[in-house]
Amino acid sequence: MFKAIFANLPFLAALLVFLIGFYTMLTHSNLIKKVMGLNIMETAVFLFLLASGYVGGGSAPVIRAGTKTYVNPLPSALILTGVVVGLSLTAFALSLVVKLYKYYGTVDADEIMRLRGKDE
Amino acid sequence: MKKILAGVVFLLIGAVFVLMVAEMPAFGSPCPVDPGVSRYYLENALADTGAINSVSAIVLDYRSSDALGAVAVLFAGLTAVAATLIAHSRKEGR
Amino acid sequence: MNHLPILIILLYLGSALLIPLLAGRFSSRWLAVAAAALALILSGLSAWHVAEGGTYSYFFGSHSAPFGVEFAVDWVTVLLHLTINFIGLAILVYCNKEIDFAIQSWFYTLFLLLMVALNGLVMAYDLFAIFLFTELGTLTACALVAVKPKALCVEAAFKYLILSTLGSGLILLGISLIYMATGNLNLGALGATLPSAYTIYPWNIRIALSLFIVGFGIKSALFPLHIWLPDAHSASLTPTSAIHSSLVVKIYIIAAARIIFQAFGDSLISVLPLPQVLLLLATFGIFAGSLLAMLQTDIKRMLAYSTVAQISYIFLGIGLMTKTGVMGGLLHVINHGIMKSLLFLAAGTIIAKTGSRKIEDLSGMGYRMPLTMTVFSIGALSMVGIPGFSGYVSKLYLAFGAMEAGKPLFVVIILLSSLLNAFYYLPIVVRAFFSPGRHNFTWDGLSWQEAVPMLALAAVTIYFGLLPGVLVNLAKMAAAGWLN
Amino acid sequence: MHLVLQTVAKLMLPFLQLYGLYLIFYGHISPGGGFAGGAVIAAGFILYALAHDAELVSRRVADWLNSLAGIILILLGFVGIIRGSAYMFNIPEWRGQGGQLFSGGLIPLLATAIGLKVSSAVVMLYYYLVGEKKNV
Numbered sequence: 001m002f003k004a005i006f007a008n009l010p011f012l013a014a015l016l017v018f019l020i021g022f023y024t025m026l027t028h029s030n031l032i033k034k035v036m037g038l039n040i041m042e043t044a045v046f047l048f049l050l051a052s053g054y055v056g057g058g059s060a061p062v063i064r065a066g067t068k069t070y071v072n073p074l075p076s077a078l079i080l081t082g083v084v085v086g087l088s089l090t091a092f093a094l095s096l097v098v099k100l101y102k103y104y105g106t107v108d109a110d111e112i113m114r115l116r117g118k119d120e
Numbered sequence: 121m122k123k124i125l126a127g128v129v130f131l132l133i134g135a136v137f138v139l140m141v142a143e144m145p146a147f148g149s150p151c152p153v154d155p156g157v158s159r160y161y162l163e164n165a166l167a168d169t170g171a172i173n174s175v176s177a178i179v180l181d182y183r184s185s186d187a188l189g190a191v192a193v194l195f196a197g198l199t200a201v202a203a204t205l206i207a208h209s210r211k212e213g214r
Numbered sequence: 215m216n217h218l219p220i221l222i223i224l225l226y227l228g229s230a231l232l233i234p235l236l237a238g239r240f241s242s243r244w245l246a247v248a249a250a251a252l253a254l255i256l257s258g259l260s261a262w263h264v265a266e267g268g269t270y271s272y273f274f275g276s277h278s279a280p281f282g283v284e285f286a287v288d289w290v291t292v293l294l295h296l297t298i299n300f301i302g303l304a305i306l307v308y309c310n311k312e313i314d315f316a317i318q319s320w321f322y323t324l325f326l327l328l329m330v331a332l333n334g335l336v337m338a339y340d341l342f343a344i345f346l347f348t349e350l351g352t353l354t355a356c357a358l359v360a361v362k363p364k365a366l367c368v369e370a371a372f373k374y375l376i377l378s379t380l381g382s383g384l385i386l387l388g389i390s391l392i393y394m395a396t397g398n399l400n401l402g403a404l405g406a407t408l409p410s411a412y413t414i415y416p417w418n419i420r421i422a423l424s425l426f427i428v429g430f431g432i433k434s435a436l437f438p439l440h441i442w443l444p445d446a447h448s449a450s451l452t453p454t455s456a457i458h459s460s461l462v463v464k465i466y467i468i469a470a471a472r473i474i475f476q477a478f479g480d481s482l483i484s485v486l487p488l489p490q491v492l493l494l495l496a497t498f499g500i501f502a503g504s505l506l507a508m509l510q511t512d513i514k515r516m517l518a519y520s521t522v523a524q525i526s527y528i529f530l531g532i533g534l535m536t537k538t539g540v541m542g543g544l545l546h547v548i549n550h551g552i553m554k555s556l557l558f559l560a561a562g563t564i565i566a567k568t569g570s571r572k573i574e575d576l577s578g579m580g581y582r583m584p585l586t587m588t589v590f591s592i593g594a595l596s597m598v599g600i601p602g603f604s605g606y607v608s609k610l611y612l613a614f615g616a617m618e619a620g621k622p623l624f625v626v627i628i629l630l631s632s633l634l635n636a637f638y639y640l641p642i643v644v645r646a647f648f649s650p651g652r653h654n655f656t657w658d659g660l661s662w663q664e665a666v667p668m669l670a671l672a673a674v675t676i677y678f679g680l681l682p683g684v685l686v687n688l689a690k691m692a693a694a695g696w697l698n
Numbered sequence: 699m700h701l702v703l704q705t706v707a708k709l710m711l712p713f714l715q716l717y718g719l720y721l722i723f724y725g726h727i728s729p730g731g732g733f734a735g736g737a738v739i740a741a742g743f744i745l746y747a748l749a750h751d752a753e754l755v756s757r758r759v760a761d762w763l764n765s766l767a768g769i770i771l772i773l774l775g776f777v778g779i780i781r782g783s784a785y786m787f788n789i790p791e792w793r794g795q796g797g798q799l800f801s802g803g804l805i806p807l808l809a810t811a812i813g814l815k816v817s818s819a820v821v822m823l824y825y826y827l828v829g830e831k832k833n834v
Contacts, residue, residue: 056148077178088197151397170793171726171802189346200357203320276784
């Protein structure tokens with residue numbers, strides 16, 4: 001089992017980064033850090049996808065005479081699309097943070113909850 | 121307390137992930153169950169689309185709906201940002 | 215090949231892109247209404263075409279199944295296209311003064327993009343296409359919550375966005391695990407390769423399935439993951455609440471169910487404990503949603519919690535894993551979509567007229583706003599499941615499904631929860647029409663844009679309650695297509 | 699901003715644009731493509747805007763280009779339907795010789811539309827988010 005894990009260390013690393021992002025997103029009260037966690041998580045999935053598409057000794061999937069092995073092109077294509085999705089989500093999340101800061105004067109989720117409690 | 125609970129939960133998820141990594145196909149090997157799809161792309165992309173960059177061939181031809189969807193998402197993101205910022209631009213309290 | 219289903223998506227996307235181009239020269243509202251009306255006609259034509267020629271698959275760029283992106287045009291797609299475009303049209307006609315002039319064009323652009331996502335999600339037959347439309351739906355849905363100029367809405371939208379991007383991260387991880395194990399993204403090809411992949415990588419596939427359930431569960435407010443829903447659905451604008459509660463949350467269930475039934479298939483589901491988990495969560499959700507709805511004093515919050523309960527009915531229908539159960543779930547998607555949008559529109563009209571969101575302020579409302587309150591009562595009675603309204607039909611088939619699955623316990627649960635529904639819906643109706651004291655009778659003073667959509671939705675609710683034959687037959691065919 | 703920064707930004711702008719255009723137009727024969735090229739072009743404009751605190755492309759134009767590129771993208775797909783095949787079908791006669799600039803059928807055209815769309819959208823995102831600093 002340990003041999004298998006050692007052979008698959010890139011996957012483990014990607015999943016570890018995913019967990020870091022997940023943890024940041026759920027436990028940090030700073031909204032900007034939550035958005036960062038979102039980005040880390042998304043990037044980790046892309047890393048994982050990219051690692052799963054690697055073929056030993058393969059070169060970039062641009063067809064050229066004389067090259068035998070290429071890496072799997074499909075994950076790269078999916079990531080290309082995924083990056084755009086991540087960009088839009090991040091921009092929108094940041095614009096919401098800007099507006100929350102405008103209304104409450106803070107980017108801390110707990111502080112915002114406290115201020116909201118005072119209002120009601 | 122909350123931190124410890126979260127830590128325990130994340131350790132559990134991490135353990136499950138390690139278990140999962142142990143049985144994954146080895147890093148660098150083509151997919152053992154059905155490698156046909158990626159092989160098809162590499163072998164036929166040039167004949168099917170005329171592009172030698174198979175990533176471009178996949179994004180813009182085989183899976184062109186993905187490109188269209190990505191463009192829609194980008195447009196939605198732009199509209200969402202604009203709508204949020206404009207809707208809340210008045211100088212008022214909550 | 216018939217292009218109609220794709221044309222619906224392109225029509226919405228094209229009109230959304232046209233709105234900024236024509237800004238100022240053309241009313242974005244009527245452009246959106248025209249697009250929705252045309253889309254409704256197109257989906258009607260598409261339904262007629264499928265009825266004539268049978269179900270088919272659309273291949274983008276005419277690349278065949280596992281290589282290109284496949285869109286399935288089956289009876290589920292057709293039924294839901296009709297539902298989505300009908301409800302979307304009704305809500306778009308209703309949209310009015312509540313939206314600031316400055317953000318009008320942005321609002322309609324987002325609404326049209328949301329319709330792209332919903333229409334695409336019900337026909338996507340490819341894991342990554344499902345992910346993409348899910349993201350588009352999430353983004354536009356959150357933005358629609360955020361456009362109301364209130365601090366509470368920004369907060370609700372942020373909570374919704376963070377939780378649902380968490381969900382989409384999980385879904386994307388699940389997709390990459392499935393892709394790694396099988397080398398496929400097409401649902402049909404997955405149905406063929408997943409059983410053999412399960413023998414080699416059992417943990418990968420189990421975890422991928424649980425990631426899908428959690429991811430789509432967050433997005434569709436499956437019971438313990440529903441915490442974002444009440445804020446997002448109650449704080450936002452009336453049209454936004456209506457489309458969120460009636461369509462957005464449910465279409466994610468349809469996507470999840472498509473993955474479960476068409477990619478995982480019977481052979482894998484019988485090995486995995488998925489139905490038990492779904493049934494357990496659905497049971498909790500039905501009771502928790504109803505009990506929480508009873509405690510609310512704000513009418514929109516009450517409707518939002520009621521959505522949590524009603525979503526759980528659909529999960530119950532899917533968790534039963536029988537033809538009749540899934541058919542009941544599908545019927546509930548359609549019927550609940552229509553009656554919940556009706557309820558939200560009526561509640562929004564009342565709030566706009568009286569300025570009060572409290573349930574107790576509704577006493578005597580039946581005399582002050584008779585039309586609005588009548589359609590509200592139709593929706594409420596249908597929600598409780600009184601025979602003669604469409605809610606009764608779907609609950610009946612859910613109960614039949616439970617009997618077919620040999621789980622009569624769920625019949626009792628459905629009955630009990632209907633009783634609970636009655637506890638919080640009927641008092642409103644009684645209070646509005648039969649409260650003591652003298653009331654002066656006045657008409658509501660609605661414009662036609664407000665009255666026509668509500669009346670149309672109410673008419674459909676009654677029609678499907680009295681004559682459910684066509685709908686039931688179509689839903690039967692849809693469920694049979696998924697579970698053969 | 700400092701003069702050195704402003705001059706360097708101005709000097710780098712054409713090179714970034716050219717590189718972005720290269721990525722877009724050569725996307726089908728070398729690594730690159732519409733998304734990457736569009737992002738590079740947008741980066742050039744954003745760099746200029748950062749250094750000079752001025753908008754090189756007006757919002758109106760960027761917004762207009764953004765919509766126009768999306769509509770061109772949608773219309774390009776209809777070529778396949780006109781040819782009697784599915785939406786986004788790649789016309790065989792336009793595929794050309796692999797490895798040449800004019801090859802790949804619809805792919806370079808789609809890449810161009812996507813590049814235009816991505817660059818204008820990213821520039822607009824920057825304008826909107828930075829324009830907020832007056833409001834907060």
